[in-house]
Amino acid sequence: MKIKTLASAIALTSATLIAFPSLAADTIKVGVLHSLSGTMAISETTLKDTVLMMVEEQNKKGGLLGKKLEAVVVDPASNWPLFAEKARELLTEEEVDVIFGCWTSVSRKSVLPVIEELNGLMFYPVQYEGEESSKNVFYTGAAPNQQAIPAVNYLKDELEVERWVLAGTDYVYPRTTNKILEAYLKDMGVAEEDIMINYTPFGHSDWQSIVSDIKKFGSAGKKTAVVSTINGDANVPFYKELGNQGISSEDIPVVAFSVGEEELSGLDTAPLVGHLAAWNYFQSVETDENEEFITQWQAFTGNPDRVTNDPMEATFIGFNMWANAVTEAGTTDVDAVEQAMIGQETPNLTGGTAVMNKNHHLSKPVLIGEIQDDGQFETVWETDGVVPGDAWSDFLPGSKDLIADWTDPLKCGNYNTETKMCSGQNY
């Protein structure tokens, strides 16, 4: 009997141990590291499908460097340690050449040490708090200066807002964004008592008190606006409560940085008409590229009503840039591709071109849209040209002296211009 237990135990362990080293690399492997289950699946499955679509398209064009692309999909299940584990699996077991993945900041932070250790390459397609620039990551989503600051400028200049509510979910992105905005607003002469900051937990569902507070705050006779960094599931009950308490977009407009077409599709938008969002992309923008992209996407998902959103465009840009960089470098070697990426240009879906900067962030246009009753956004304002993404905010005391530059001779993600030193990983 004992032998049997022994045997089964050995079978179990050896099954784990025996890795299947991929043989001759006749394909280029593209890792997809997006949660397909758990709380983040709601947002991330879309991006997984986007990458699969892009891979399919690229293969139709004959692949890259004469090889076909092969997507490797894993499910980190919205579990942050699992992100690190799966990243390691992708890089060491599957030996992928590039990873498209992550949504939340914590998942990116979890993956980062692994990617840096194993010198992988990752494209991160979501708007985020900034304060980071890794050699191995390209950030194709918006940094705070590409979303929050233009939005505040719009509210201030166009809607003459004087009183500000900064409402967010309690995690890093809202905290940082609100810190930046607070400093920015104070620089512009907004008084302390005209700023209200509020944090709520993830998935907060009972917004009665907070919305009523906002209502009170907004009844002081000055034009008031809410800058919302409320994340994910908490948005639906928030907007529902706004509608029910009779706060219309003319009274107190809400500008959101995490609400896109996808989130609106789960929502009855009639009471929300006129509230705002700031993104680099809206599905409603009428360009030929966008029309083609939307048709492609709806055909790929087999759903003629399927919407597109900003992180999808970021994935689209990231993928195209990577494909160009690989072609240019003639190899998928990470160091070569990384250098080839810088200065890469590719058309935006909203017109114009996106440029990859030395700090691994993109230069993109910023759009502000109003929610329509069909769940789409109507662009009401856009920046004149493109705005370069800023890895380190100028409005935070800790990072205003830091810059990121991955070209020679600096080659540093956090170079301190005061002390002339590069702290962190290149210490």
Add this chain to the structure above:
Amino acid sequence: MNAIDQSLQSLRDTFRRDLVWPFLAPEHAAKVDVSNQMILYVEGLNLSFDGFKALNDLNLYVKDGELRCLIGANGAGKTTLMDVITGKSKPDSGSVFFGQTHNLLSKDEADIAQLGIGRKFQKPTVFEEQSVFDNLELSLKTDKRVIQTLFSRLSPSEIDRIDEVLKIIGLNDQRFMKAGALSHGQKQWLEIGMLLVSDPRLLLIDEPVAGMTAQETERTAELLTSLAGERTVIVVEHDMEFVRSIARTVTVLHQGSVLAEGTMDQIQNNKDVIEVYLGEEAVEA
């Protein structure tokens, strides 16, 4: 000055080499003071559940070494009384003393058990997943604190004691059997054995012969009568034949208080008892 002297003295006492620190010294179960020949004093007990008076000004005195039977209809308060004595229920008012000094109401079940009061439940409860031997080992009269239990080992005399009890309860052959596999009667015996092995002063036994064959009942009667004298035994039983066979003194409970007390013959001729048990017609007839 005086204060300093005093504290110095107590410090010196603390470090006297001939004495063990008080908090390290084993807690000897305090002697039970039975100088008045009484081991249990129950006075003025009241307890009600949701308006139902389970105990109603109940008074009961039990002599040291006595074998006392408690009888009464369902709901008369027999089991509730046992619950109060063993610390399971707290009464609304009244007092329960074990000997002259131990106020049982201020103690919890474990304390009361360690004082030497053992209890057998109406429904036999033994540790079904463990062997008969282990059941008895757990019940031994030893230091029952956590650390001491962790490092304890069976001494030869303890093994002898268990063997002795195993013989008394007739489970010697089943000693390594799981207690759960025993028959109902055997479980009753095992539970009595668990009481015996803990060497108690007072045994509270709730319906010991329920579900036993006539032969087993007879043996139980023998056992209980042999225990009395050295120990005090209180038996609750419905089986009148059994009560008659063992009882010297019988107490009848009715609606939470004592209705009558005396020998079996006295009780059988007591008017109140007949009235309660047989109804008023019987008295008139």
Add this chain to the structure above:
Amino acid sequence: MKRILRLCLIGIFMALPTWLMAVETKNLLSELTQTKLSKMPAVLEQLEAQGDESLLPVFRAWLGGDLYYTRADSHLVVKTKVAGETVYMGVFSQEVDAELGSKQVRKIKVNNKLRGLLRGTIARLQLTSKQPELRESAVRELLADLDRDTFTTLEALYPQETHSSVQEMMQTALSLYTAKDPKQSQSARLAAIDYLSASLENDVRNGLVQLSQDGNAVIAAASNKALDRINQSVERYAFVDQLFFGLSLGSVLLLASIGLAITFGVMGVINMAHGEMIMLGAYTTYVVQLIMPNYIDYSIWVAIPAAFLVSGLMGVLIERLVICRLHGRPLETLLATFGISLILQQLVRTIFSPLNRQVSTPSWMSGSWEINPVLSLTLNRLYILAFALLVFIALVLILKKSSLGLNVRAVSQNRSMAKAMGVKTEWVDAMTFGLGSGIAGIAGVALSQLTNVGPNLGQAYIIDSFMVVVFGGVGNLLGALVAAFTLGIANKFLEPTTGAVLAAIFVLVFIILFIQKRPKGLFPQKGRAAE
């Protein structure tokens, strides 16, 4: 023949306004189709100066974002729905142009700034409207920026006004202007301030705040006094507001937990899939709305029994397949039902996608009941509060009066005795579990009106539900009621001082400590049987 004539007449009559309309207005309207958003306000101003009530439909459609123009000839049309179909009709003619589809028209853009201006314009045009409510809201709309012209208009209109609430609103507006006007005599201003001190209108308060810094010390002092008086009543209403928030949260907790109070409390089954029963109810609402898109207002009435059936049947299924085999092993049922909850979540994800689904709120449930300008209770929460109490009462009646209730109580108190008496305990178990799950499904219908309908819906409520049941005392419906409202109100009164997160933590810690004091909850089952 006559009929044709009449039709012609109507047609002419309908076309008349357009025909009569000043050329200038026509030009302005056509300008709308070409102007950029930023230039629109100027056009609007000119339009208002030119126009009269006949332009109201244009403004209303514009405000609602339903104003379009045809690509072909740039004439204005309005988008509406007729029997669920989107159609376009002429602004003035009110005739459906069946030719037009979404490809042939373009929207006239509108943004927040324009909407604000439009509201003012509409208000001014509506001052003479026939409906008193419209007149009242028009005056209220004007409170924010009163000027000489409006003042004179209102003054002229005031004597003709017959409706008392409109009169009051006008009086408030006139007083506000008078109080602010330094040209008026001091006594007139003081009288106006005195009148204002009884008003709770937001704009009045802001006006008084400005006045309290007035150069005239007497006016400033009077304004301060009036403000104090207003603030006192505002605070009183704020308390009522908070109480309502607490009750509303309590009603949500009650709905979510009452099904559990049955399955956990009466049967002793820890159903970790309880949250998923709620989720199924919410998805049922979604499906019902999908089936009857044109009758959203009635969809809830269909959804409630449907959700009860769907979740209830699922509950019976789970009971028959899994739970009945685990009888008397409460902790094992916990594990098995957790497995079931995983399966149900993934099932929903596979069928409906992981995205949240859109559940519309019926029109009668949206908006709020405005008691006064500082106190308004949101209708959906009011209905849900009433609904929760209704469900509670119904459930109590079922358990107390029906034969099922009698059987349930018999089985929960003494299973073997009930069986011996001929009660079909298996059937009772299945029905009880079905009832508890069905109630959870109904809770899902209510929650779909408040929060996301997605695969994680149930997870958000399961812990709170357990807390309510444990706090109230297992096996006690009244306990669940008291516990739900206590926790809801406590949470809402803590929230302003501590923030939402800390309030939740405090409530949890309080429950943990409370259970130490009273291990059987608020309303424990007493007596010997309780052991």
Add this chain to the structure above:
Amino acid sequence: MSKLLHWFSAGRTSGKYTLPFVILLLGITLLASAANLLLPESSALHVSTYSITLLGKYLCYAMLALAVDIIWGYCGILSLGHGAFFALGGYAMGMYLMRQIGDRGVYGHPTLPDFMVFLDWQELPWFWLGMDQFWFAMIMAVLVPGLLAFVFGWLAFRSRVTGVYLSIMTQALTYALLLAFFRNEMGFGGNNGLTDFKEILGFDLQSDATRVSLFIITALLLALVLLVSQRILSSRLGKVTLAVRDAEARTRFIGYRTERYKVWLFVYSAVIAGVAGALYVPQVGIINPGEFSPINSIEIVIWVAVGGRGTLIGAIIGALLVNYAKTRFTAIMPDGWLFALGALFVLVTLFLPKGLIGLYGQLKSKRQTLSTQEASS
């Protein structure tokens, strides 16, 4: 000391599989480690560092399962909040690793971790003091979970909160902690938690040697915990524990203060969970409030149930198997693995009430009866 050794060696026969299991565990550990460090990567028998890290993680989970089994399988206390003790141990280790980063953080601040610089904090909160010392952090890793378990257990067991009530209270405990640790004001890095660790005791956390060492240490500690627990449970204290599980009132009536036994066992279990957490963090490289989520704690219970509660080895095997299955399933069928996992839990509770170990026992006894039948015929 010698007394302790004596006590240790006096273990009874009830854990006859324990020693072979420990030997097997350590044997595999050493083989895998050697195969990782000594064999070249091209070799077919080479074990990748990925696998080593994965195994290390599984062993941490196994230790956690062991901790739950001790109180659930042996003492009948179903804790749905053991993830909290695991996470607290993990946070203690995480804080130490965070302090070890020193000025190598992205902002280059000499003492403050990155997330504090970024939230504009000026100095370390008091509870971060001393965490730069390994020994102190390790004391905290066992002390904090132990203390929490003591306070919670003392309150709960003294007032005789039992059964499902207790389970739900433990769930409330871990949920409250989850909410608290999500708050950025708490000073534990909020939702992002603690990550980007560089080295432990001066060894580079990214080197293979360190990873293998951590793996070996985990295996050794698991073996030690297993042996000690086996010994404790086969002593008379173990019998009292079983007695409490099966008939707590009876145990009290024969003179045992059952609440004290429960408290100490709960504390012991929490400490093991804390140690498991402390070992887990350097191997996976991140600790965040997600570990406090009640779902995680329920999963632990399920590992134990699958393996077979009431047997220590069963708990370990359950944890290894379920986690291995999870890793496989998420790779093979990312969309469907929750179905498989859910079905596994339902089937195991329905058909294998004693877990896989129980199944083994059943098969064994069936074969024995068969063979005796054959012999008799």
